[in-house]
Amino acid sequence: MQPILELDAVTKSFGGLRVTSGVSFSIEKGSISAIIGPNGAGKTTLFNQITGYLNPDHGRIVFEGEDITRLSTREIVARGMGRAFQVTSFFPEETVLDNIRVACLSRLNMTRKTMKSVSEFTDATDKAFSILESLGLDKQADRQAFELAHGDQKLLDIGIALGLEPKMLLLDEPTSGMSPEERLLTRNLIQKLWKEFNLTLLFIEHDMDTVFGIAQTVRVLQMGRLLAEGSPEEIRRNPEVITAYLGEEVL
Amino acid sequence: MDLSFFIMQFLSGLTMATLLFLVASGLTLIFGVGKVFNFAHGSFYMIGAYLAYQAVSVWHANFWISVLIAALGAGVFGMFAEATFLRRIYGRAEEGGFQILLTYSFILVIDDLVKLIWGTEYKSLPRPLGFGGAVNIGGLTIPAYNLAIIAIGLVIVILAWLILSRTRSGRVARAAALDREMLGSLGINVPLTMTLVFGIATAMGGFAGALAAPLRSVSPGAGIEVIIDSLIVVVIGGMGNFWGAWLGALILGEVNAFAVSTVPDWASLFNYLVMVLTLIFKPEGLFASREIRKV
Amino acid sequence: MKHRHRIKEVGFWALFFLVFGLIPVFAKSEYHLVLANHILIWGMFAMAFNMLFGVTGMLSFGQALYYGLGAYWVGLMVKTFGEAWFLPAIGFGVLSAVLLSMLIGLLVIRVSGVYFTVLTLAFGQLAWQITFKWYHFTGGDDGIQGIMAPGILGNHIVYYCFTLLLVAVSIWILRRLVNSPLGLTLRCIRQNPDRVRFLGRRVRRNQLRIYVISSSFAALAGGLMSGVNNSIHPDMFYWTTSGEVILMGVIGGIGQFFGPFIGAAVIIIIQDVVGARTEYWSLIIGLVMMTMVLLLPRGLVGEIQAFMARFKSGAGNRG
Numbered sequence: 001m002q003p004i005l006e007l008d009a010v011t012k013s014f015g016g017l018r019v020t021s022g023v024s025f026s027i028e029k030g031s032i033s034a035i036i037g038p039n040g041a042g043k044t045t046l047f048n049q050i051t052g053y054l055n056p057d058h059g060r061i062v063f064e065g066e067d068i069t070r071l072s073t074r075e076i077v078a079r080g081m082g083r084a085f086q087v088t089s090f091f092p093e094e095t096v097l098d099n100i101r102v103a104c105l106s107r108l109n110m111t112r113k114t115m116k117s118v119s120e121f122t123d124a125t126d127k128a129f130s131i132l133e134s135l136g137l138d139k140q141a142d143r144q145a146f147e148l149a150h151g152d153q154k155l156l157d158i159g160i161a162l163g164l165e166p167k168m169l170l171l172d173e174p175t176s177g178m179s180p181e182e183r184l185l186t187r188n189l190i191q192k193l194w195k196e197f198n199l200t201l202l203f204i205e206h207d208m209d210t211v212f213g214i215a216q217t218v219r220v221l222q223m224g225r226l227l228a229e230g231s232p233e234e235i236r237r238n239p240e241v242i243t244a245y246l247g248e249e250v251l
Numbered sequence: 252m253d254l255s256f257f258i259m260q261f262l263s264g265l266t267m268a269t270l271l272f273l274v275a276s277g278l279t280l281i282f283g284v285g286k287v288f289n290f291a292h293g294s295f296y297m298i299g300a301y302l303a304y305q306a307v308s309v310w311h312a313n314f315w316i317s318v319l320i321a322a323l324g325a326g327v328f329g330m331f332a333e334a335t336f337l338r339r340i341y342g343r344a345e346e347g348g349f350q351i352l353l354t355y356s357f358i359l360v361i362d363d364l365v366k367l368i369w370g371t372e373y374k375s376l377p378r379p380l381g382f383g384g385a386v387n388i389g390g391l392t393i394p395a396y397n398l399a400i401i402a403i404g405l406v407i408v409i410l411a412w413l414i415l416s417r418t419r420s421g422r423v424a425r426a427a428a429l430d431r432e433m434l435g436s437l438g439i440n441v442p443l444t445m446t447l448v449f450g451i452a453t454a455m456g457g458f459a460g461a462l463a464a465p466l467r468s469v470s471p472g473a474g475i476e477v478i479i480d481s482l483i484v485v486v487i488g489g490m491g492n493f494w495g496a497w498l499g500a501l502i503l504g505e506v507n508a509f510a511v512s513t514v515p516d517w518a519s520l521f522n523y524l525v526m527v528l529t530l531i532f533k534p535e536g537l538f539a540s541r542e543i544r545k546v
Numbered sequence: 547m548k549h550r551h552r553i554k555e556v557g558f559w560a561l562f563f564l565v566f567g568l569i570p571v572f573a574k575s576e577y578h579l580v581l582a583n584h585i586l587i588w589g590m591f592a593m594a595f596n597m598l599f600g601v602t603g604m605l606s607f608g609q610a611l612y613y614g615l616g617a618y619w620v621g622l623m624v625k626t627f628g629e630a631w632f633l634p635a636i637g638f639g640v641l642s643a644v645l646l647s648m649l650i651g652l653l654v655i656r657v658s659g660v661y662f663t664v665l666t667l668a669f670g671q672l673a674w675q676i677t678f679k680w681y682h683f684t685g686g687d688d689g690i691q692g693i694m695a696p697g698i699l700g701n702h703i704v705y706y707c708f709t710l711l712l713v714a715v716s717i718w719i720l721r722r723l724v725n726s727p728l729g730l731t732l733r734c735i736r737q738n739p740d741r742v743r744f745l746g747r748r749v750r751r752n753q754l755r756i757y758v759i760s761s762s763f764a765a766l767a768g769g770l771m772s773g774v775n776n777s778i779h780p781d782m783f784y785w786t787t788s789g790e791v792i793l794m795g796v797i798g799g800i801g802q803f804f805g806p807f808i809g810a811a812v813i814i815i816i817q818d819v820v821g822a823r824t825e826y827w828s829l830i831i832g833l834v835m836m837t838m839v840l841l842l843p844r845g846l847v848g849e850i851q852a853f854m855a856r857f858k859s860g861a862g863n864r865g
Contacts, residue, residue, distance in 0.1 A: 051744070077746035089744075091737045094730070102734055105727045106745040111752075117725040164745065288660040339840055345736075347659050348605045352796060353839045355789060359832030367826070475785060479671055482664045490661065516679060523672040527653065530665065534656045 004029040004168055004200045010049060010059035012042075012224075019045045020056070021224040027168075032194050032201040034211045037221035038245055043204045044086055046221070047170050051083050052076040064167070082166025084157040086173045086204070092146035096137055099145050099156055101128040103163025128163060134196060135159050135189070151182045155189070162197060171203035175210055187213055212236070220245060255391050260508045266397040266466075268504025269404030273459035274477055275484040275496040276411070277452035283491030284448050287337060288350050291357035292456050293478030299325045299457025300469040301365055304374045314379030318461040325457020326450040332357060333449035338442065358474055366471045375468035400462055408497065415493065483526045489536025498537060555721075558804050562717075566710055570703045579706050581818060583774045585811045586713045587767050592794040592806035593720055594763030599792070600800030601724065602756050603736030607788050608666030611650075611673045612643040612761040614783035616768030618677065621690040621778040629696040636769035643765030644758055651757040655750050667785055674783035689779035693772050709770050716763055717807070723759070724803055732756055786828070793831055796838050799845020808847055 006026040012019050019042045027033060035043050048054040050061055052073040061069045068076050091099050104124035105111050119125060132138040135155045140148060145156060154174060161169055174190060175183040187210045194201045194214075205211050211218060211232070218235040220227040222245065228238050235241055278292045299321040306317035336357075340349045377383070382396040415421040460469070460477075484503055488495025506525055510518040529536065569582045591613060598604045619639035623631040654665040677684045684690075698704045723729050731752055735742050739749045772778050781787065790813065798809025813831075821827050842849045 073743045074746050074748060077744055083744055089738060089741045091734045091741065093737055094733060098730055102727075102730050103745055105730070106747055111727045111731040111745075111747055112755075113727045114729075115719075115722050115726060117722070118727055118730050121727065160741070160745070282660075336836065336840065343843070345603065348599065348603070348663075349839050349843065351605060351607070351660065351663050352792065352835060355792075356832045356835035356839065359789075359828040359835070363826045363829035363832070367829075479668060482668060486661070486664065486668075519675055520672070523668060523675075526665075526668060530653045530656070534653075 002029045003027060004064055005050070005202075006060075006062040007050075008060040008062070010046070010056045010061060012045060012049060012054060012056050018224050020049065022059070023221070023224070023226050024059075025219060025226060025229055027200060027202060029200055030198070031216050032191070032199075032214060033203075033217035033219065034215035035202065035204045035219050035221060036206070036208075036211055036245065037227070041221040042224040043221055044172055045224075047083065047172055047204065050076075050170065051081060077164065077166075080165075080167035082161035082164050082169040084154075084161050084169070084171050084174065086176065088150075088153045088157045090145050090153060090156050090160060092144070094145060095142050096145055096148065096156060097125075097128055097132065097141040100131050100159045100163045101125060103160045104128050104131075107164045131159050131162050134162075134193060151178050151186070154178070154186070158193070162193070165197075166199065168200040168202070169197075171201065171205075173204055173206065175205065175207050183207055183210060186210075190214060256512075258391060259393070260512050261505065262393055262397060262401070264505035264508030265501075266400050266504070267507055268500045269400050270459050270463050270466075271480060271484055271504055272404060272497055272500035273407065273462070274456050275481040275488075275500055276493060277455035277459075278478075278481050279485050279488075279491055279493060279496045280455070281449055281452045282485075283493070285445050287333075287445075287449070288347065288354070289449075289452070290351050290354035290478065291332075291361065291474065292354075292453070292481065293476070294358050294361040294474035295325045295329055295453040295456035296460035296463075296477045297365060297469060297471075297473045298328060298361065299460030300464045300473065301369055301374070301460075302457065303461035303464045304369070304376055304469070307376055308374075314376075314465075318458065321461035322454045322458035325460070326454030329453025329456075330446050330450035332453075334446050337449070338445070341445075358478075362471050362474060369471075371471060373468040373470045374464075376464040378465045396465060400466075403462070411493065480522060483522050485536070486526055487529045487537060489538040492536065492538045495536055495538030554804075562714070570706055576702055579702055580774060581814065583706055583709055584771075585814050586709055587770050587774065588791070588794060588814060589807035589810040590713045590716050591764055591767035592791050592798070592810045593717060593803070594760045594767070595791045596795045596800055596803075596806045597720065597723070597732075597756050597760045599795055600802070600806070601729065601736065602732040602753060604753060604757065605663045605792070606666040606757070606760075607663050607785065607792070608668075608670030609761065609764045609791055610783050610785065610787035611666075611670040612647060612764035613768035613771075613787060613791075614673060614677065614778075614780070615639060615643055615646065616765030616770075617772045617778045617782050618684065618690075618768075619765075620769045620772040621693050622684070624693045625690050629694055629700075632693075632695045632699070632773065636766065639765045639769045640762045643762045647758045647761035648754070651754045651761075655753050655757065667788070670783060670788055671785055674780055674785070677780040677783050684780065687780060689777055691777040693776050693778065695773045699773070705773055709774070712766070712770065716766065720763070721803065728752070728755070790831070793835055793838075795845075796835065797845055799848035801844060802847045802851075805845050805847040809845065812846070 003026040008024050009022045010020055010024070011022055023046060035046070037043055045054065049056045052068070052071055052075070056069060059069070060067060063076070063079060063081060066079070068079065091102070094102070098118065101118060101124050102111070104127045105118070105121060108121075108124055110121060110124065129138060129141070132141055135158070137152060137155060137159065140152065145153065148156060154177075158171065158174065171190070175186050178186060190201070190203070191214050193199065215232060217229065218232055219229045220235065220241050227244060228235060228241050230238070274292065274296050278289060281287050281289050281292075302321035302324045303317045306312040306320045307314055312320065336353060337350070340346060340353060343349060378396045382399055384395055385392040386395050386398060480503065484496055484499035486499070487502055488497070488499030503522060503525060506521050507518060510521040566582060566586060570579060573579045573582070591609070595606070595609050598606050616636070616639035619642065620632060620635040623635035623638070650669050654662055654669070657665065678686055680686070694700050695705055699708055731742065731747060735749055735752060742749050768782060794809035794813050795806040796809070797812055798805030798807065800806070816830070817827070820830060824830070838845065844852060
């Protein structure tokens with residue numbers, strides 16, 4: 001196994017409250033895996049630390065063999081870490097195309113260019129269109145992003161991350177707020193993107209069908225600790241996980 | 252520099268600091284509690300000064316009653332402005348910018364209204380009865396009125412501290428500083444609270460203006476001078492921080508007093524110098540709590 | 547969508563050159579020429595300001611600092627070394643605005659939101675105080691009179707054409723900028739700065755870039771203006787000057803590229819018509835500002851456009 005991301009005893013407190021407590025795991029390159037856990041278990045805080053939005057108090061985060069614990073978001077993103085957000089994050093007044101194009105331009109280090117129109121940057125534009133096609137948003141390319149339906153905005157958020165051509169992508173509740181039909185579509189789409197873009201994918205999710213449907217490995221967080229880690233089958237049978245989180249209905 | 256000169260300047264600085272603190276703490280109160288930046292706060296100071304002038308010189312009221320009238324008048328006017336205009340833009344996208352623009356328009360309107368009512372010439376007030384002279388303490392002659400201002404300032408700081416830490420309204424005010432929505436869910440009437448806080452803050456501005464009137468003459472346009480000084484105070488102290496405003500006012504008042512006595516022509520530049528130094532070494536202000544988030 | 551932008555753009559330029567090109571021909575007096583010149587220069591100043599506020603979301607209340615700086619370079623150099631230094635002084639003004647805005651920008655961009663506004667205001671007022679008090683260098687409250695451009699530029703019509711050309715080029719450059727990747731990045735910063743960090747971009751660095759760019763155009767406006775009025779005054783640094791340029795932006799519409807230019811024209815014409823008849827000018831602009839913020843936040847151009855869009859979609863629904 002070749003790890004792309006390794007967490008070693010990552011710990012973070014907010015004023016006495018431990019939100020992440022000695023979390024260690026490592027993620028295999030090219031894998032797709034999930035983090036589950038009750039609300040307030042510290043899942044998003046963990047993502048914030050991996051992406052440099054927060055600094056851990058203790059512990060180490062290693063990405064592709066390099067210690068990124070103290071690096072800034074910008075530096076971590078530049079090394080190939082992408083992220084989509086729980087509260088959908090995009091640029092509401094720009095067109096759908098420009099939302100992704102700005103990411104592609106950033107990837108090409110072109111955002112400083114001042115005298116050429118964005119549409120003249122054909123590499124970025126083509127790349128943005130191909131991402132829109134993969135997401136099924138190409139028909140809405142010229143609409144302003146705030147006009148999109150909620151589900152499409154979630155996809156757009158992922159699309160912005162893909163525009164940066166990340167090696168690893170973190171998705172924070174990609175199916176939240178979706179109808180069951182949309183969830184199924186999104187689940188299949190995530191699996192498709194994972195293969196198409198050669199990603200290592202790590203996602204936080206509450207929808208168990210999605211989790212057990214596509215994750216190769218599932219990790220359970222509870223009160224900031226890693227409670228369990230294993231294949232979907234192992235997690236389903238783990239008595240600790242059942243009492244702590246899954247309850248009866250999943251079985 | 253001999254000691255008595257030093258003490259005199261120090262007290263003069265303390266007087267100025269007290270007035271600055273009264274204005275700046277109002278500014279910081281609205282910002283801290285209501286997340287509203289009142290660019291026109293200095294204009295309420297000016298309204299206070301003019302109302303005091305009106306009460307003393309035209310209505311021949313007692314000075315201290317005039318000061319209360321001025322504070323009350325500025326407060327009522329402030330509540331009117333909040334309830335009629337400012338309230339309409341809460342929650343709008345890019346609220347911060349529009350707040351500044353709207354309160355900027357208050358400055359312009361109030362400036363000209365003052366001109367319309369009181370004319371453009373400078374107005375000044377005599378010191379109140381019994382405070383016209385000086386007090387002799389250990390060989391130093393200190394203007395009695397300055398001592399009165401310092402004493403009033405002390406009383407207000409102590410009162411404010413008691414209110415903020417010991418009463419329910421104080422706790423509400425501090426909670427509001429955390430979250431407008433949360434307050435609503437606690438069953439507190441948020442719009443009313445906002446209006447009241449605005450009223451208290453502008454009344455403090457008016458109060459300071461009235462107290463300052465016997466020391467500095469007022470004219471239209473005083474609003475912008477005062478707001479810039481109070482802004483420097485909150486920049487030094489950290490925006491939205493009550494004790495920061497106190498420390499900022501103290502620093503600025505003292506720096507100013509000593510600058511006036513040594514380089515009178517360029518004294519006002521020292522205010523900016525303090526601000527620039529703060530910005531270079533502690534841009535979030537001396538008292539600001541550090542943001543938890545790393546950006 | 548793109549098509550409509552194209553029409554709007556071509557329309558603006560056609561109208562721009564038609565109106566401002568014909569003014570020297572039809573202007574009844576030199577006064578009208580001066581008025582048109584003011585609209586051009588303030589229009590460009592307002593558009594440059596809007597790069598900060600409308601595009602990037604940075605409300606600077608201190609752009610008068612660079613406007614005054616540009617003007618005083620020209621005034622002082624012409625006064626000290628003679629007319630020949632008029633054009634180089636404009637260049638020095640822009641250059642020094644670049645340097646100074648970089649320095650001040652490094653300080654004020656570390657804080658955001660209201661703080662930024664307040665600090666830009668404070669630095670502007672600082673510059674005003676220095677100019678005001680440094681009497682034997684700047685002429686203090688008297689300002690500097692009799693600033694003449696050299697040679698044929700001294701002719702009012704020639705100077706007007708010179709301004710027209712420079713303003714047109716400036717607006718064209720700003721237009722390119724808005725449509726460029728940097729322009730897109732700046733708009734994104736206004737809408738969602740955190741997400742821009744997750745694009746691997748430095749928000750503050752880009753804010754500094756546009757602050758410097760916008761300020762250098764402000765200095766150009768100041769330099770040009772000194773040749774129109776032939777005199778300069780410390781009030782060019784005063785906070786009301788910054789306030790006026792903000793008002794122009796808000797009236798025209800900060801979400802619109804050409805809006806601030808229209809706003810400048812509206813304010814200057816109102817000032818010409820009303821300002822001459824009343825001493826309560828600031829009451830009027832205060833009330834205008836209040837009306838815009840409360841009732842027409844998108845500005846004249848923005849509101850008209852929104853109205854047309856509603857009208858069109860209404861007609862479409864019926865048909």
